[in-house]
Amino acid sequence: MSPPVELLIGLRYVRAKRRNHFIGFISIVSMLGIAIGVMALIVVLSVMNGFEKELRERILGMASHATISGERGLLADWQRIAEQATGDARVVAAAPYISGEAMLRVRGQTSGTLLRGVLPEREAQVSKLPEYMRDGGLEALQPGGFGVLLGAELARSLGVAKGDSVDLMVPQASVTPAGVLPRFRRFEVVGVFEVGMYEFDRGLGVIHLDDAQALLRMSDQVSGVRLMLEDLFQAPRVVRDVAEGLGGRYRISDWTREHANFFRAIRTEKTVMFIILSLIVGVAAFNIVSTLVMVVQDKQPDIAILRTIGATPRMIMLIFLVQGLLIGVIGTLLGLSAGLALALNIDVVVPFIEALTGQQFLAPDVYYISDLPSEVERGDLIRVGGMAFLLALFSGLYPAWRAARTLPAEALRHE
Structure with a gap:
């Protein structure tokens, strides 16, 4: 069973060289922005999970x-x-x-x-x-x-x-x-x-x-x-x-009763950090909108030709949605991979940075926990990945809708 035509054309547009190199640059920036945002979310949430687990074990070690x-x-x-x-x-x-x-x-x-x-x-x-x-x-x-x-x-x-x-x-x-x-x-x-x-x-x-x-x-x-x-x-x-x-x-x-306020505060802080760091992914998603708007403008003649040979507005819309989703999916996968690798090796990365800078993040004479603990939870990976994917999907809707409304006669007037 052959892949849909919309998917094939959308992938072809992603791989094709563009007349405007700035569009390709913005695409890469958008992809890296999503990757960095997802990576930051995974690392911060994992460290907060580690602190919560460490404190819970210490409290319940005596209580x-x-x-x-x-x-x-x-x-x-x-x-x-x-x-x-x-x-x-x-x-x-x-x-x-x-x-x-x-x-x-x-x-x-x-x-x-x-x-x-x-x-x-x-x-x-x-x-x-x-x-x-x-x-x-x-x-x-x-x-x-x-x-x-x-x-x-x-x-x-x-x-x-x-x-x-x-x-x-x-x-x-x-x-x-x-x-x-x-x-x-x-x-x-x-x-x-x-x-x-x-x-x-x-x-x-x-x-x-x-x-x-x-x-x-x-x-x-x-x-x-x-x-x-x-x-x-x-x-x-x-x-x-x-x-x-x-x-x-x-x-x-x-x-859960004796220390309810303490653990509730940690959960609230974790939720707030998730919302704040999600703004990084949101900014990258806005870049996807600008990228696809420029792509739609660059592909006006192609859209007109496709419409004249029978392509429906729905097909045109799906073609450009594929490009936005591909940027989002690749950025999300890169971010998840980098974030997971960093969170699982935080006990190696942090001492290396401390040795490189000569500064200790958590001094043992000030903090009881002198090492950054990390605990990766599957739910966090699913939530972060799903959020980034949905943002990429919604970011591509408006440019794809504009492409679907392109009139062939208007697009080919100056060609």
Whole structure:
């Protein structure tokens, strides 16, 4: 089956040498403009995906995918809840925790902190805290040992390191013969961790669950149970199903609620960047319009001859649409290929540019993430490619419509 006549003539016009070389130059510029715009979109969206993934992993490395806590913030039968939760195939692990606020004091230096009581052997299953340990280890937390793990920024602000002692006070009072006194206990710093998130590095202290129960006088109760899930994006549904299977009244939460504003801001920023960088492709699409208008003007005699031998306005329109689409398709494919190659090798390209210019883009003493992460998503490739193709298609409609309205007698009058 032979190709349509419109396609053959349109391809012939693309390959043919033009009397006006400026038209060919504008065609190349339009093609390169689309390629550069598509490449920029792919690279920027991939880098933003990489940052989002990196931050999500760091946040969820310390926070939980989902939590189940008591209606009043206390949970007595955490063992039963953890056992039933892990019975769900979608739940990987469960661990109890105690959460509270405390004040640390060292040689006149004080700092508030969020206090978290954990069971080391279970905590390692629901968080990445062992991977973030810079000094010491999670196993250093022993029941009755009153050891504490501090975030790197918190330890630095207090001027303490592993082996030092800190006074830990909680906002609960003890009644003594001397009056009502704040409850405090001396803890030994048994480790320092660094997550790379200021929220945790500056404001979190981790102690053993038994020590937290003794300090806060919670007997055998805990604040709740943390869950690690097979698919973190199913957290709202899974934690709701688990809580319904437990019976009774429980308070549930998940990472999409606790950090909703943060990830929503990243998504909004990504959308805005897509719109802004799409303007580059839009400018290139306008170049296609000017190119095809000049081509139509250059091919007036050819259009007239085609009309006189029976070509319909629809055929003429399709002939010139082919040229616009070809410029757009080639530019889009070049941009997708270059953008994909650059996004997949960003860890090689960026260090090369830094070495060439002598400048470091993300200094490790300023930013926690010193490397540009990149994550290519298939949806971004389809969305960017589809947008560029549609712009090229719409850009060719007006010039093709003008070509279809050409009158043979008017076009051949001066020939």
